Amino acid sequence: MIVLENITKEFISKSNTVKAVSNVSLHVRKGEIHGVIGYSGAGKSTLIRCVNLLEKPTKGKVYINGEEITPLPLPQLRKVRNKIGMIFQGFNLLKTATVYDNIAIPLKLLGYDKNEVKKRVEKYLEIVGLTDKHKSYPNQLSGGQKQRVAIARALSQEPEVLLSDEATSALDPETTDSILELLLKINKELGITILLITHEMNVIQKICDHVYVMENGEVVEENTAINLFTKPSHPTTKKFLNTISQRNLSPSLISQLHVTGAVTRLTFVGESTGKPLLAEVSQKFDVQPNILTANIIELKNGIVGNIVIHLVGEKNQVQSAIRFLEEQGVGTESLEVHS
Incomplete structure (x- = not known):
């Protein structure tokens, strides 16, 4: 479903060149949840933004559902992006719009008629458990509720792929668990393929099928979740695992x-x-x-x-x-x- 081949992303300024992502390849199979974990500055946010070409890779190719999208002109790329939902750490909701309108406005801009907009907004508010909040404004919601609105907005375009950019890192542990349960539900019931980035090992633990560990712009280890937890090989992976399971004796x-x-x-x-x-x-x-x-x-x-x-x-x-x-x-x- 998602294939990245030898992706490199460089940011060039007058004084220097920063290589944020270096020769990264990954393959997310249809219907699976894959996670990319790394510390701040590892390059994971840049990598996930290369998937929908919010960041254009300096080198490498991006495939979505078998189609290479890297060379597509903007009009065709927009059509592909309609099938790639994305949720962010900061929610990105319109403060002056109701919950209903936060989901409806993007659909209206895409040209859907009034009845279809209403049908989709109601459907996905029910899926995320916020039917009773449709008239509320973002400042009347908790952090977890705001993220649920953002997820409903992403789902309303009925994507095949959902990208999650640190979607739970601003939430408390209990709310994080509820959002992870929601992502599992979406993956299972709607069949949506999910690629997420995180710096929290408990996120990987609870919902991922496959894991990529990033450091300094490179993938230093990858494996199925169960194999990674069983036989970690890279020091960075072991360091992450030590946050949820005491592996080192003081x-x-x-x-x-x-x-x-x-x-x-x-x-x-x-x-x-x-x-x-x-x-x-x-x-x-x-x-x-x-x-x-x-x-x-x-x-x-x-x-x-x-x-x-x-x-x-x-x-x-x-x-x-x-x-x-x-x-x-x-x-x-x-x-x-x-x-």
């Missing part, structure tokens, strides 16, 4: 727990998360598992469990226990301990 924790010797991170995926494998280990081998940290992460398409354990016992018994866990489908990673 020196103070090591000191308080008096940990010495082998410390191992265990990663459980799917069915293995429900098995009492640590109990089996203590029965089969002469070791004592000491759990230091543990959590379960629920993803859109699966469950990932992380447990950091200190295995107390003879070296050969510890090694045998770890081999047993690996044979049961558990991922293992030895951690360095600096007391």
